Amino acid sequence: MTSSASVAAFGLGVLPARSGLGLKPRHYRDILETSPPVGFFEVHAENYMGDGGPPHRYLERIRAHYPLSVHGVGLSIGGDQPLDKTHLARLRRLIERYEPESFSEHLAWSTHDNLYLNDLLPVPYDGPTLRRVCEHIDEVQETLGQRLLLENPSTYIAFEQSDMAEVDFLSEVAGRTGCGLLLDVNNVFVSATNHAYDAGAYLDAFPVEHVGEIHLAGFAEDQDDAGGRLLIDAHGTPVADIVWTLFEQALKRTGPVPTLIEWDNDVPAFPVLMKEARKADRALSNERCRRQAMFATA
Amino acid sequence: MMALRTLQKRFSMALLDRTREVPSGIRTAGLDRIDRRFDVYRNNVFVGLTEALVTRFPVCHALVGDEFFRAMARVFIELSPPRSPVLMTYGDDFANFVDTFPPAHPVPYLGDVARLESALTRAYHAADAAPLTVDELASLAPCRWEQIHVELHPSVQVATSVYPIVSIWEAHVRTDDHPVIDSSRAEDALVVRPDLEVEVHRLPPGAATFLTALLKGASLRTAADVAMTDPRFDLITTLSGVLAVRIIVGIRSSRE
Structure with missing residues (x-):
């Protein structure tokens, strides 16, 4: 806590409705030397849970100049077992240290017993799971003293016992816990393709009033045994054209919201990420213009 | 309806052990085989953790080559899956595993080089x-x-x-x-x-x-x-x- 005053120049605010980028170690120096026009940076919480060293040194310096989003991948909110208190305490220290404008996690599980499975695994959408997820989110929000944004997952299988649509499940969670939602448009397209439903209809049904952030990323494409498309949420390529189109569709409902370009594997040189960020910014500003024009003519 | 705890237990065991059958209660759209889809998760787990080890042990990787290293990593992951979501510590015990992995014995210094490389990550993240x-x-x-x-x-x-x-x-x-x-x-x-x-x-x-x-x-x-x-x-x-x-x-x- 002692260092937070100097670190958190942007604390207690909200993320700006601009494009943001995932912060990668290979770009630390580029960012400090060139101060690129990025709306915010997002870090994976677990990568900053060491005691010290370059990650914290650079994050402190970068955070002093940019709004920050902390994105957790290891809480296992969708796990039936109790949350890992040690991990939650680590997360709390991180949040206290950097006072991020936003904290988000996933509608998924990744830990069972004491094994960490290093993937965002799917949950059935039913009553008991809904109650468990809500209990966990209550606990996280209480412990961190901060609202959480919950991200819709990309999935490859579904469960026979699911008796709710994913959007209804997310809507219920947000309604019961007061958490916000992180709408990952790439995940929407990946899941919709894999489960043969319409991504546009999913976006039309999404409870947009809870959306605090959007994620965009690239997917990898494989083929299933029936010769159909099997999409993998791979974060190693530019955002696909269809995902940009869905993003524009989503913005019509959400309005301009903070939008992150996720690129976690085969991370390219910084200018490549900036190009994607500028593309997102154009879509955000088009949406702003569209809304202004609507009000002007109304 | 399967209890969430049971479902996740079966799911996690089948993820780490390919000889286990895919848990029941899973469905996929259309004609696709359930095990093909389940394999996406299996791959994600192993590829992600293998990459973490390749990143942490680049010299060991170079010493034995990509194919050997990945095969060795797979055995390690099956025997020693991570116990924490903080993956920077994953592989702290990799050197001890290498010492006891017979196919690696023709490179007798491999375990010691792994110990050196794991020390580098700890030093990087130390206070x-x-x-x-x-x-x-x-x-x-x-x-x-x-x-x-x-x-x-x-x-x-x-x-x-x-x-x-x-x-x-x-x-x-x-x-x-x-x-x-x-x-x-x-x-x-x-x-x-x-x-x-x-x-x-x-x-x-x-x-x-x-x-x-x-x-x-x-x-x-x-x-x-x-x-x-x-x-x-x-x-x-x-x-x-x-x-x-x-x-x-x-x-x-x-x-x-």
Whole structure:
């Protein structure tokens, strides 16, 4: 806590409705030397849970100049077992240290017993799971003293016992816990393709009033045994054209919201990420213009 | 309806063990086979963790080649899946596994190189501390050195070997020169990150014993006594080396 005053120049605010980028170690120096026009940076919480060293040194310096989003991948909110208190305490220290404008996690599980499975695994959408997820989110929000944004997952299988649509499940969670939602448009397209439903209809049904952030990323494409498309949420390529189109569709409902370009594997040189960020910014500003024009003519 | 706990238990066991059947209660759209879809999750788990090991152990990866390393990583992941979502610690026990993995025995120094590489990650993420300056160290002079306890930088680690692990490591990270390595020479390594860069130093004989004793809290005198059991240990050489590489962050006298 002692260092937070100097670190958190942007604390207690909200993320700006601009494009943001995932912060990668290979770009630390580029960012400090060139101060690129990025709306915010997002870090994976677990990568900053060491005691010290370059990650914290650079994050402190970068955070002093940019709004920050902390994105957790290891809480296992969708796990039936109790949350890992040690991990939650680590997360709390991180949040206290950097006072991020936003904290988000996933509608998924990744830990069972004491094994960490290093993937965002799917949950059935039913009553008991809904109650468990809500209990966990209550606990996280209480412990961190901060609202959480919950991200819709990309999935490859579904469960026979699911008796709710994913959007209804997310809507219920947000309604019961007061958490916000992180709408990952790439995940929407990946899941919709894999489960043969319409991504546009999913976006039309999404409870947009809870959306605090959007994620965009690239997917990898494989083929299933029936010769159909099997999409993998791979974060190693530019955002696909269809995902940009869905993003524009989503913005019509959400309005301009903070939008992150996720690129976690085969991370390219910084200018490549900036190009994607500028593309997102154009879509955000088009949406702003569209809304202004609507009000002007109304 | 399957209880969530049961479902997740079966799911996680089938993820890590390919000989297990895909848990029941899963469905997919259309005609696609359930096991093909479940394999996406299996792949994600193994590919992600294998990449984490390739990133953490680049020299070991180079020494045995990609195919061998990935096959070895798979066995390790099955035997030792992560116990924490903080993956920077994953692979802390990889070197011990390598030692006991028979196919790796033709490369007898592989485990020791893995130990050195895992020390590098720990040093990278260790707590920060400011090394004492030469002036501050000079204040040692009036004290009786045998009563002195030194506090080493939190990143300090020692890796010992009967093989030339530092030379092997250097040959792979410095692509500009390829020295001929005398594989019969034993080398011990000191790993430290005084500021932002992790450094690897070759230690003189006995210095590893000396530093290990200091890490356990021994006074300079006691550490020297322990190290002297190796007749090649030279206290002056070791001390001047230790002072030069900025690994001391505190000094106190045991009389205080």
